[in-house]
Amino acid sequence: xxxxxKVIIRRFAISIAIRTYLLLLxxxxxxxxxxxxxxxxxxxxxxxxxxxxLDVGQGDAAVLATPSGRIFVxxxxxxxxxxxxxxxxxxxxxxxxxxxxxxxxALILTHPHADHIGGAATLLENLPCDALVDNGQSENSVEEAxxxxxxxxxxxxxxxPLPGEQIDCGDGVTLHFLxxxxxxxxxPPNNASVVVRVDYGxxxxxxxxxxxxxxxxxxxxxxxxxxxxxxxVGHHGSDTSTTPRFLQAVHPKFAVISVGAHxxxxxxxxxxxxxxRQTGVKIYRTxxxxxxxxxxxxxxxxxxxxxxxxxx
Numbered sequence: 001x002x003x004x005x006k007v008i009i010r011r012f013a014i015s016i017a018i019r020t021y022l023l024l025l026x027x028x029x030x031x032x033x034x035x036x037x038x039x040x041x042x043x044x045x046x047x048x049x050x051x052x053x054l055d056v057g058q059g060d061a062a063v064l065a066t067p068s069g070r071i072f073v074x075x076x077x078x079x080x081x082x083x084x085x086x087x088x089x090x091x092x093x094x095x096x097x098x099x100x101x102x103x104x105x106a107l108i109l110t111h112p113h114a115d116h117i118g119g120a121a122t123l124l125e126n127l128p129c130d131a132l133v134d135n136g137q138s139e140n141s142v143e144e145a146x147x148x149x150x151x152x153x154x155x156x157x158x159x160x161p162l163p164g165e166q167i168d169c170g171d172g173v174t175l176h177f178l179x180x181x182x183x184x185x186x187x188p189p190n191n192a193s194v195v196v197r198v199d200y201g202x203x204x205x206x207x208x209x210x211x212x213x214x215x216x217x218x219x220x221x222x223x224x225x226x227x228x229x230x231x232x233v234g235h236h237g238s239d240t241s242t243t244p245r246f247l248q249a250v251h252p253k254f255a256v257i258s259v260g261a262h263x264x265x266x267x268x269x270x271x272x273x274x275x276x277r278q279t280g281v282k283i284y285r286t287x288x289x290x291x292x293x294x295x296x297x298x299x300x301x302x303x304x305x306x307x308x309x310x311x312x
């Protein structure tokens with residue numbers, strides 16, 4: 001056999017090997033995508049309450065999806081006027097598209113700080129919303145003016161809840177507004193945070209906004225029912241929040257800290273992390289775990305790590 005023939009045969013064999021490898025790669029990729037699709041469909045098909053803690057860097061954003069499909073958003077992350085970074089546009093709306101959510105039953109803004117309300121105007125401009133819930137305070141910020149203007153343009157009613165008021169979703173889920181009191185509304189925004197307890201069956205979620213020790217003390221003094229399965233830790237894990245007495249009353253199984261990686265504030269505080277660990281709480285952090293889903297069937301809560309939708 002000629003040398004040229006051997007070269008041709010060798011090239012042909014290599015070509016077949018490459019094609020076979022590529023075919024196997026495509027098949028494996030296809031199988032992986034099918035399995036991922038089945039997994040996503042199975043997760044979405046599970047009946048129950050789903051609470052998503054989104055990765056919006058140094059800020060807060062959570063989405064509640066009830067068994068009947070009602071959707072509540074609690075805070076929206078920040079909006080950086082200098083860089084044009086908008087967590088509503090970059091994280092929350094893409095998340096809605098992935099999950100197939102097209103409507104907001106209520107947008108709840110815990111207090112008027114930019115890392116909680118920055119994406120609110122974008123959500124109100126781009127998604128139908130039945131109600132805007134906030135603490136009634138004003139910081140006269142650009143972000144606040146933007147979301148109030150958007151709510152006005154879209155005819156979204158603004159509601160300021162009082163402690164003891166609630167939203168009954170009609171499917172076993174109830175949102176209880178525990179704070180702020182009228183007196184707290186005249187004080188610093190963090191300690192006038194809208195605090196929400198979400199009940200579904202025998203499971204409970206406590207969303208603290210940026211509530212610090214004074215607001216925690218008020219909740220304790222009023223004898224509020226605070227025990228929960230999942231605690232959204234107040235003020236990004238700052239040592240101004242999550243006092244030992246408060247943590248003893250809440251006694252959660254899981255704690256979620258919404259925080260940005262390498263942030264300038266030193267959040268979360270090592271002191272708070274140690275308090276949570278000593279209480280036996282399983283800790284989840286958006287800076288390390290990315291977006292987090294808490295799925296309740298009414299009897300117990302299961303935590304699921306989702307792909308991070310922002311790298312901050």
